[in-house]
Amino acid sequence: MNIFKTGSATISCRHRLTAGTALALVILATACQRESPPKDAPEPESRANNVADKSSEALVQTTAAQQGGGEKGTEHPVQSGDMGLIDPKAIMQTRKLGPRSFSPYANRTFPSRALWGDQHLHTSWSFDAGFLATITPGDALRFARGEQLKSTFGVPVRLSRPLDWVVMTDHSDSLGVTAEIRKGNPEYMQEPTLKQWNQAMNGDPQDSVAAAMEAIAAQSKGTLPDILKNPKTLQSNWEKYTEIIEKYNEPGRFTAFIGYEWTPNPGPGNNLHRNLVYRDGRDKAIQQTPLTTYETVNPEDLWKWMARYEETSGGRILAIPHNGNLSNGLMFAMETYTGQPLTKAYALERQKREPLYEVTQIKGDGETHPALSPNDEFADFESWDKGNLNLLPKKPEMLQFEYAREALKNGLLLERELGANPFKFGLAAGTDSHTGLTTGAEDNFFGKHPGVEPGPERYKHVTLSFEGREVLGWEMSAAGYTAVWATENSREAIWDAMARRETYASTGPRMLVRFFGGWDFTEEDAGARDPAWIGYDKGVPMGGDLSKAPQGKSPTFLVAALRDPIGANLDRIQIIKGWLDQDGKKQEKVYDVVWSGDRKAGADGKLPPVGNTVDVEKAVWYNTIGAPELISVWKDPDFDPGERAFYYARIIEIPTPRWTAYEAKRFNIKMPDEVPMITQERAYTSPIWYTP
Structure with a gap:
């Protein structure tokens, strides 16, 4: 499934119904339309499948209308028999991923x-x-x-x-x-x-x-x-x-x-x-x-x-x-x-x-x-x-x-x-x-x-x-x-993802990270609960390429991270940019893109530390700081369309005990002063490259 919960679609009907009641009546009405089969006819493989086929037909008609397949000027909901009305605006349109369904998990052709x-x-x-x-x-x-x-x-x-x-x-x-x-x-x-x-x-x-x-x-x-x-x-x-x-x-x-x-x-x-x-x-x-x-x-x-x-x-x-x-x-x-x-x-x-x-x-x-x-x-x-x-x-x-x-x-x-x-x-x-x-x-x-x-x-x-x-x-x-x-757990699918560089590295925690680059991501996209649909439709994923910037545009990046379910909260997401300037010299810069809490950057442009809840003696930490998830759209403020560049995201956790702290507690020993006892785990995404 996607790493973020998908919001509900809005449903409008000819009657004032709740979304759940409307869906139930869609199924009921479709079932009632079926003609009774002859007594000697074989039983259909699945009554539910027939209902689903009718429902799917209605949604296909809806999708066709929302993508311009209906009558010109049609702005009202599409009707299909006694199915009720589905507002095309309730199902997000796509540019290149094909038709979407009422179900936000249907028709996905991208890795989920x-x-x-x-x-x-x-x-x-x-x-x-x-x-x-x-x-x-x-x-x-x-x-x-x-x-x-x-x-x-x-x-x-x-x-x-x-x-x-x-x-x-x-x-x-x-x-x-x-x-x-x-x-x-x-x-x-x-x-x-x-x-x-x-x-x-x-x-x-x-x-x-x-x-x-x-x-x-x-x-x-x-x-x-x-x-x-x-x-x-x-x-x-x-x-x-x-x-x-x-x-x-x-x-x-x-x-x-x-x-x-x-x-x-x-x-x-x-x-x-x-x-x-x-x-x-x-x-x-x-x-x-x-x-x-x-x-x-x-x-x-x-x-x-x-x-x-x-x-x-x-x-x-x-x-x-x-x-x-x-x-x-x-x-x-x-x-x-x-x-x-x-x-x-x-x-x-x-x-x-x-x-x-x-x-x-x-x-x-x-x-x-x-x-x-x-x-x-x-x-x-x-x-x-x-x-x-x-x-x-x-x-x-x-x-x-x-x-x-x-x-x-x-x-x-x-x-x-x-x-x-x-x-x-x-x-x-x-x-x-x-x-x-x-x-x-x-x-x-x-x-x-x-x-x-x-x-x-x-x-x-x-x-x-x-x-x-x-x-x-x-x-x-x-x-x-x-x-x-x-796209699936198989040698072929995983190897293909490696070959196209759609991977990220973690120092240990299994945090979930999405990173997309494009030219048209907006602040509103960061509020969506289905960033993958938006990311693949409007841009390229980690490991991908951008080229030939449209006139007057800078690259935009949609980045989202969800903490490891049994791990620590997140401190911040950074985007690291490397580029060649006009003189051909190598440059790099680290941008704090989104972070937990209400911290503000200082005069030096640096974000204050998130804090530290680690109790080294007990080898524990507390998720009372940081954030369970972070998501943002970031636009490169220093973009020059004539300069080659790459961008990758680095996701930093709040401080947690290092393995040496667990060792000290479990064996009741004191480590020498030079031994680090606290760490900040992280993940690195594959880059997205820009070529003029």
Whole structure:
């Protein structure tokens, strides 16, 4: 259903009747008009269906009149037999969506439900996760669809609500081999390194974590034993893996996507990972063995692999790049992986193959960074900026090529130079959990890998460690989920929505968000209870394009948000604009569009904080501030029709306890002062682009 309650239509009749009585008489009168069938005639399939057909006929006539199909000059209600009169003005007219009905939910051809999922999940079949994790792909899918499991270390765990879909993205490198190392397969034990890892995996959990870090480093340096790179083993395991996923795919109830993560770490440690998402079933997916980094670490080779898959199988596949904050400046570099200048062909291919980008996950948030957006008071959110995946130190100049907002601005610049935009992506989120558990909520966070499952000392456990450089447990971010506006819960519909970028990313809460851009939205549209009808009819949704501004007009945006039903109220909705000015320089600005309470912007243009009801000691908050829903129409006050631009919405919740606060309360511990205990969760919509 739509995210906002739809208002009632007005009904006028030849008699003074209530709306409910009029509808009852419509049904009764239509039923009475039917001729009695002959005694030997078969009984109609459904008496109600015949009544509905008559009612539908009347409403079609009404719609025809309201769209100009009736007599010219007709302004009075339309009559259909004894049906009564329906005022055409009571049913909102559409420009391009076709006829509307008395029922505000009928005739909808647009997506009407946000489907929630995780596009980045690992199980014991991933080479690194398997050093500790025992949750299998089948376990993970059962958990995601709402079943209770026990974690690797025996803790009962369940989601607050089932997810609608999940992409299984275990690493293609050495897929499924960790179990053989764990059980001591004699063939594997001939390798001293693998024997050492076997001992670690069957010993202390922290030894397993250390072995996993060693394996990741060896993989990024290309020094893994050859036995782990056997392509025949990979194909065999791929066929088993896809068979498991197929078993749990239930169109209409739960969608299990076939996928994998391609994990290049050149440098070593510069994270250029991509999640591959198949639109297809197993019959097509197994026709081509997944690409591994044993063959290549160049993203352009991945795109060629994707093209071959589509050509040979007739299937469809897309890639979602990993959060770029661990790439040390390579994720959105202004040159190719091999150091060549970018071309239009490159830009078009990247845009086609990678329509979405993972903007937030356990290893930090990737929307923007305070060094890149110094005037954005919400920029420093779950920042991971120490280095790359191997924690090789990051230089300040690398940041501009790692974060989504700056990449979107660079995309405008490249589009002007090349004629195509390589960084034209929508926004997605994932957990990147290596536990097999899609736990992205602050109060239900099971960590990056089983070595940092809930516990009194988790906050100080090492999450990443290389050559003395460390990321501690408390630095993990409990995130995130992707919402997809799809027409149904199926692989095809969800994948198609991803491909057209009609998605938004959440750091955890399942708030509902609509974002539309156009030229004719009015303040009155913000008062409607059916924003989707208005949004799709008068504009384009998130992920869409506007071009060639009508004379004298500025773009208008309809944005609406409804809080998570079991979550926190909303602080504000912001629209972030990025553009190229007349001198070709990149610009950005954050606009507060609608907010809770009666706050007013100060002399600096900043809105005062919403307040804070968090009781850290009790790990609770109160919805006595903020608003359950926010909706507004906003017009760009600084629009120049000659300047390329993009716009996306950011929805901010009121302050709530961070996962560390729940940990402190449940284990009765005191966190160090540097550990944050309060957070402000958020959602990011895919952008809408304007091109002159």
